[in-house]
Amino acid sequence: MWKASLNGARRRDEHPAVPLTAAELAADAVRCAALGVAAVHVHPRDADGAESLSPSVIAEAVTAIRTARPGLPVGVSTGAWIAPDPADRVAAVRAWSVLPDFASVNAHEDGAGAVAAALHERGVLVEAGLWTVDAVRAWRGWRVPAGRVLVECLADEPDRALADAADMLARLAPGDPPVLLHGEGPATWPVLFEAVRRGLDTRIGLEDTLHLPDGSPAPDNAALAGCARALGAR
Structure with a gap:
């Protein structure tokens, strides 16, 4: 399974094609799905362009994507930078009126286990975001299962990112959930x-990189998805 990470925390001044509104996210989701992407991961924005976990913002983005491309799984982030207080993240999840198919929870963040539990209670598949070996250990302490493990290599230097990937993957076991491996920036x-x-x-998308494999600027998410498909992402 490969997914498109459409926007992340990117701003429009970083790239003119970063989708921010629900309609823009839906349009990019349709284009990427046509190239074979099996799911999309989005960071919904409020009217001011800020990331938000509010029920209305989540509902608008998820509904727009599902309406534009029925059957395409939609996931969101629950990163602590969106709502620093873990209690606020838990409350937001419990108040969601429209549920995404999955949501990522960064295992190293304060309150990650509680956020994962709230998602699990709502029937949302939990993705455990693992940034470090310590995060792998933190995830093992959760009281609820993860449906997918995200091995997220954040080092810009490719050799360092690949070494980090190997370290984290070595600590996973055959019985663990399916693994999604991705990088960021020059290591993407x-x-x-x-x-x-x-x-x-x-996964691939403007959240992770603004460039194609040859280093040239990526026109948009669809261009990134097309390259990933040509390189064997399935």
Whole structure:
């Protein structure tokens, strides 16, 4: 399974094609799905362009994507930078009126286990975001299961990112949930190649990189998805 990470925390001044509104997210989701992407991961924005976990913002984005591309799984972030107080993140999840198919929870963040539990109680598949070896250990302490593990290599230097990937993957067991491996910035494409080589799920999108494999600027999410598909992402 590969997914498109459409916007993340990106601002429009970083790239003119970053989708921010629900309609823009839906349009990019349709284009990426046409290229074979199996799911989309989005960071919904409020009217001011800020990331938000509020029920109305989540509902608008998820509904727009589902209306534009029925059947395409939609996931959201619950990163602590969106709502620093864990109690606020838990309350937001419990108040959601429209549920995403999945949501990522960064295992190293304060209150991650409680946020994961709230998602699990609502029937939302939990993705455990693992940034470090310590995060792998933190995730093991959760009281609820994860449906997917995200091995997220955040180092810009490709060799460092690949070494981090190897360290985290070595601490996973055959009985663990499915693994999605991805990188960021200059390490995005080398880590994607490694995911393809290992037969792991992966992702691509403007959240992770603004460039194509040859270093040229990516026009949009669809261009990134097209390159990933050509390189073997499935």
